[in-house]
Amino acid sequence: xxxEHNLDITTISGSGHAGRVTKSDxxxxxxxxxxxxxxxxxxSSPAAPARPAGTRGATVLIEVPAPVVEPWPGDRVEPWSxxxxxxxxxxxMSRRVSAHVxxxxxxxxxxxxxxxxxxxxxxxxxxxxxxxxAFIVKAVADNLRKHPVVNSAVMGEATVFxxxxxxxxxxxxxxxxxxxxxxxxxxxxxxxxxRAINDLGERARAKKLTxxxxxxxxxxxxxxxxxxxxxxxxxxxxxxxxILGVGxxxxxxxxxxxxxxxxxxxxxxxxxxxxxxxxxxxxxxxADRFLADLKATLxxxxxxxx
Numbered sequence: 001x002x003x004e005h006n007l008d009i010t011t012i013s014g015s016g017h018a019g020r021v022t023k024s025d026x027x028x029x030x031x032x033x034x035x036x037x038x039x040x041x042x043x044s045s046p047a048a049p050a051r052p053a054g055t056r057g058a059t060v061l062i063e064v065p066a067p068v069v070e071p072w073p074g075d076r077v078e079p080w081s082x083x084x085x086x087x088x089x090x091x092x093m094s095r096r097v098s099a100h101v102x103x104x105x106x107x108x109x110x111x112x113x114x115x116x117x118x119x120x121x122x123x124x125x126x127x128x129x130x131x132x133x134a135f136i137v138k139a140v141a142d143n144l145r146k147h148p149v150v151n152s153a154v155m156g157e158a159t160v161f162x163x164x165x166x167x168x169x170x171x172x173x174x175x176x177x178x179x180x181x182x183x184x185x186x187x188x189x190x191x192x193x194x195r196a197i198n199d200l201g202e203r204a205r206a207k208k209l210t211x212x213x214x215x216x217x218x219x220x221x222x223x224x225x226x227x228x229x230x231x232x233x234x235x236x237x238x239x240x241x242x243i244l245g246v247g248x249x250x251x252x253x254x255x256x257x258x259x260x261x262x263x264x265x266x267x268x269x270x271x272x273x274x275x276x277x278x279x280x281x282x283x284x285x286x287a288d289r290f291l292a293d294l295k296a297t298l299x300x301x302x303x304x305x306x
Contacts, residue, residue: 001026010065019067083176094238099279102233105291108299109135109249109269115301123191132249132271133169133223134194139297140244141165141185141193144219147290149282151218153239159281168217168237169197171204172227178204179237181217225249231272241282247272 001023002009012029014021071077080088112135123130144151144165153160165186168179180200185193203209220237225248234245249271256266273294277287 001030005030081175083178087177090238091235094235097238098236098241100233100236100276101279101282101284101287102274102276103284103287103291104231104272104274105295106270106272107295108254109271110299111301112298113269115303123194126191128191128194129198130190130194131197133221133246134190134197135298135301136244136246136273137167137169137182137185137197137221138188138190138193139294139301140219140221141167141188143290143293143297145186146293147286149286150242150277150290152241152281153218154241154278154281162218164216164218166216166218168214168220168240169200170220170222170237171201173205178209178214179217179220180204180209180213181215183216220244221246225271231274233274234276236276236278241278241280242287243276245274245276247274 001007002012002021005026007026007029009021012021012025015025016022109132112132116130116132116135120130148161149159151162151165153162164184166181166183167185168181170177170179180203182188182193182196182200185196188196200209200213203213217237217240219240220234220243222232222234222243223246224232224234225246228248231247232245234243236243249269251267252270253265254268254270255263256268257263273291275287275291
């Protein structure tokens with residue numbers, strides 16, 4: 001409509017979300033604007049650009065400029081670092097590119113907690129800190145092979161199913177966010193995964209990672225639960241198609257059914273797993289089947305994997 005009537009969108013006040021100009025706004029503007037004859041329109045305005053072939057009836061998204069912000073007295077202005085600018089651009093691009101959908105699963109980590117308590121000293125003696133995240137990474141790696149679409153990427157109008165399972169671990173730093181990658185994570189034992197997490201995390205904080213160690217990830221895990229978050233809805237790390245968010249793992253009341261069929265309250269170690277996925281190629285059934293298998297692995301973590 002704007003192109004048809006030679007309107008400058010920036011002169012129209014938008015009533016939509018974040019100032020977006022809606023159809024109603026354009027109609028209101030046209031009704032209130034003075035009438036212009038075709039001759040006047042041709043003389044004063046450039047010709048409207050031709051609509052691309054095949055777009056008849058298509059929705060045209062109008063870019064709305066960011067609001068102008070001015071510092072007030074007493075405010076502190078801190079220019080973005082290079083990594084903050086790259087992160088911001090990457091997240092905005094991801095939201096525009098992928099059709100984000102989220103699934104949330106609550107997981108009983110009681111079994112994992114028992115295995116961790118039994119093996120933590122042994123791992124410490126070998127210089128490795130055994131965390132809940134190590135169990136999650138190991139379980140994710142073991143299940144991605146069974147659900148290849150979650151370990152894929154979009155290439156135009158085709159799906160690239162990755163051979164390797166390279167899991168990125170988001171690390172929050174004082175100076176920004178970085179995602180070191182555990183290459184071929186499915187080939188590692190639990191202690192191998194735990195050692196890789198420890199090593200990459202320490203070198204990320206010391207700014208000692210090599211470029212290759214933050215590239216070629218196929219699936220990402222972020223752990224906001226470490227800061228107390230119950231659950232979150234992360235943004236997909238392009239060009240991947242899924243990212244797993246780990247909520248706080250803590251003791252919570254849980255209904256347990258006894259052998260005689262009666263229910264009772266018990267204290268269990270629980271946590272939320274949230275997965276954001278690209279609905280262009282990952283259907284809800286695909287995502288939920290993967291999360292269901294991941295949940296089952298964690299709730300009955302095998303001794304062989306420990």
